[in-house]
Amino acid sequence: xxxxxxxxxxxxxxxxxxxxxxxxxxxxxxxxxxxxxxxxxxxxxxxxxxxxxxxxxxxxxxxxxxxxxxxxxxxxxxxxxxxxxxxxxxxxxxxxxxxxxxxxxxxxxxxxxxxxxxxxxxxxxxxxxxxxxxxxxxxxxxxxxxxxxxxxxxxxxxxxxxxxxxxxxxxxxxxxxxxxxxxxxxxxxxxxxxxxxxxxxxxxxxxxxxxxxxxxxxxxxxxxxxxxxxxxxxxxxxxxxxxxxxxxxxxxxxxxxxxxxxxxxxxxxxxxxxxxxxxxxxxxxxxxxxxxxxxxxxxxxxxxxxxxxxxxxxxxxxxxxxxxxxxxxx
Amino acid sequence: xxxxxxxxxxxxxxxxxxxxxxxxxxxxxxxxxxxxxxxxxxxxxxxxxxxxxxxxxxxxxxxxxxxxxxxxxxxxxxxxxxxxxxxxxxxxxxxxxxxxxxxxxxxxxxxxxxxxxxxxxxxxxxxxxxxxxxxxxxxxxxxxxxxxxxxxxxxxxxxxxxxxxxxxxxxxxxxxxxxxxxxxxxxxxxxxxxxxxxxxxxxxxxxxxxxxxxxxxxxxxxxxxxxxxxxxxxxxxxxxxxxxxxxxxxxxxxxxxxxxxxxxxxxxxxxxxxxxxxxxxxxxxxxxxxxxxxxxxxxxxxxxxxxxxxxxxxxxxxxxxxxxxxxxxxxx
Numbered sequence: 190x191x192x193x194x195x196x197x198x199x200x201x202x203x204x205x206x207x208x209x210x211x212x213x214x215x216x217x218x219x220x221x222x223x224x225x226x227x228x229x230x231x232x233x234x235x236x237x238x239x240x241x242x243x244x245x246x247x248x249x250x251x252x253x254x255x256x257x258x259x260x261x262x263x264x265x266x267x268x269x270x271x272x273x274x275x276x277x278x279x280x281x282x283x284x285x286x287x288x289x290x291x292x293x294x295x296x297x298x299x300x301x302x303x304x305x306x307x308x309x310x311x312x313x314x315x316x317x318x319x320x321x322x323x324x325x326x327x328x329x330x331x332x333x334x335x336x337x338x339x340x341x342x343x344x345x346x347x348x349x350x351x352x353x354x355x356x357x358x359x360x361x362x363x364x365x366x367x368x369x370x371x372x373x374x375x376x377x378x379x380x381x382x383x384x385x386x387x388x389x390x391x392x393x394x395x396x397x398x399x400x401x402x403x404x405x406x407x408x409x410x411x412x413x414x415x416x417x418x419x420x421x422x423x424x425x426x427x428x429x430x431x432x433x434x435x436x437x438x439x440x441x442x443x444x445x446x447x448x449x450x451x452x453x454x455x456x457x458x459x460x461x462x463x464x465x466x467x468x469x470x471x472x473x474x475x476x477x478x479x480x481x482x483x484x485x486x487x488x489x490x491x492x493x494x495x496x497x498x499x500x501x502x503x504x505x506x507x508x509x510x511x512x513x514x515x516x517x518x519x
Numbered sequence: 520x521x522x523x524x525x526x527x528x529x530x531x532x533x534x535x536x537x538x539x540x541x542x543x544x545x546x547x548x549x550x551x552x553x554x555x556x557x558x559x560x561x562x563x564x565x566x567x568x569x570x571x572x573x574x575x576x577x578x579x580x581x582x583x584x585x586x587x588x589x590x591x592x593x594x595x596x597x598x599x600x601x602x603x604x605x606x607x608x609x610x611x612x613x614x615x616x617x618x619x620x621x622x623x624x625x626x627x628x629x630x631x632x633x634x635x636x637x638x639x640x641x642x643x644x645x646x647x648x649x650x651x652x653x654x655x656x657x658x659x660x661x662x663x664x665x666x667x668x669x670x671x672x673x674x675x676x677x678x679x680x681x682x683x684x685x686x687x688x689x690x691x692x693x694x695x696x697x698x699x700x701x702x703x704x705x706x707x708x709x710x711x712x713x714x715x716x717x718x719x720x721x722x723x724x725x726x727x728x729x730x731x732x733x734x735x736x737x738x739x740x741x742x743x744x745x746x747x748x749x750x751x752x753x754x755x756x757x758x759x760x761x762x763x764x765x766x767x768x769x770x771x772x773x774x775x776x777x778x779x780x781x782x783x784x785x786x787x788x789x790x791x792x793x794x795x796x797x798x799x800x801x802x803x804x805x806x807x808x809x810x811x812x813x814x815x816x817x818x819x820x821x822x823x824x825x826x827x828x829x830x831x832x833x834x835x836x837x838x839x840x841x842x843x844x845x846x847x848x849x850x851x
Contacts, residue, residue: 206663207663207666207667207670210663210664210666210667211667211670211671214667214668215679218679218680218682218683221683222682222683222685223685329829329832329833330825330829332828332832333778333825333828333829333832334821334824334825334828335782335785335786335789335800335821335824335825335828337785337786337789337800337803338785338803338817338821338824338825341803341807341810341817341821342817342818342821344810345810345814345817345818349810349811453670453671453672454672454673456672456675457671457672457673457674457675458672458674460672460674460675460678460786460790461674461786461789461790464789464790465807475675475678476678476790479678479679479681479682482682484682487679487682490675491671491675491676491679494671494672494675495667495670495671498670498671498672499670
């Protein structure tokens, strides 16, 4: 217990340093970027005086250090500023679109884990057979296919040619679907949700699935060759027990690490996948803001994603050490 | 810089592994296609022809029935719209040749990927070597900086860098056209400076991490201590001893990263930040609007990406198996 408290305290301190770095980097991005926010906010035919007045109002003429301190204190208090294009609070907008992206990222994560780990085990235990070669080729294809192209191909095949699933959009969220089921006994909401989720999930999760498959297969292969497996076999332990009790436990460490770390990668990947499926998430928000040079919004998204990564990272290390006592909490 | 032992190991792996041979062949093909794009492309990739729009690839398509206004009456007419060998992979909405565009797309991808890889290699190796060799405060500061970059998904931070740098492109005269060897082809190659710089600015951290751990491994070897005792400068030791002994895993990672760079580049051009319209990602984005009628527009450039990336991944696996540097790859 004491060890754990120590772990969380020291890692949180390190994490805070990185988060401070993230906020500073994000502040510098806005500062260096060639756009003048005052011109963006002012109407096209605005006079020079109006632009000057907006600059003063935004504090753009203050020394950089003062701008930095006021931005930093704002962010620490949970104030991410106001959008240049809509003049509404950035935080509210991000909270509004975050569920769509998180739903998609978690769905992709679950899809990848459910498919890849069993497939990796089967492939490793049937090494050199047809199943193994097919699985290996599929995973090579998976890591080599850009997710946006895969998304378009899925739409082309399943939505356009076969007409099985909707092409894009997210008419209903998971929470809303569940509410409909409970309060109106109507499963329609959930099925609509599911039908819109399937293609984006596969498009986003495939790369990750292929990656996890490789890790699982290699991990299991390596463990199977070790002497304790031979000893366990010699003792007459049944194969499934050896597999689940010993081999998997020992080979899952890299899988857990990558799963945790890739949550950030999934959110990065969702930027493009969201663009294909017109998915109203954080990625689309980011692209729209980039096209409008809406820096406060972009800064907000970057901070939320970066902080999310740092926090996930700490928990991943913790889970790893509890799965595998050889990994020390440090 | 590449030792004989390394060369033998790679050649041996190449002989014993068929997939690796395929990968190497694919990479050589891509380099060839990219370099000699003006010679290989059957048409000018930017040449528009309104009488030849939406032609399917050769041996595909056929007679289709459409309803249109003929002499003031709606009539069902049969139109012959089958592919021809003039445009082996069909044409797009503006009648441009899909194959030629894909060939020129390879060139853009290569230009971005190789430049970004070189830049990231130089920056990453310098920072990583410095951090690993000197250790202490230098190491802590540099590596915290790396941690900050790593905290963002690569694509998101690349997009942010595009916002920071602003759109920049650079025109390079095409040697085949300026020398008069080839006519009717674009006279300049467009080099998308912004996305190259943005990608390099992000991807170097992976190189830095590997370079750092290699430098830490090497710096306590006896020959380094010996060199220090002989009074060699720190810079001299890094250049003469540490770098040559840690270069293999760094180069392997850099090779694998080319695959990631190609995917990031195509994603950025798909999203419309390419700075050039001769790019695989751009063509895929353009073809999206015609999925129902002209499937080949988005499909073909994507296949080119997959083939290129498969080639690099296979080649990377070959290097890794042959040299076994035990590194993890930089992910998108």
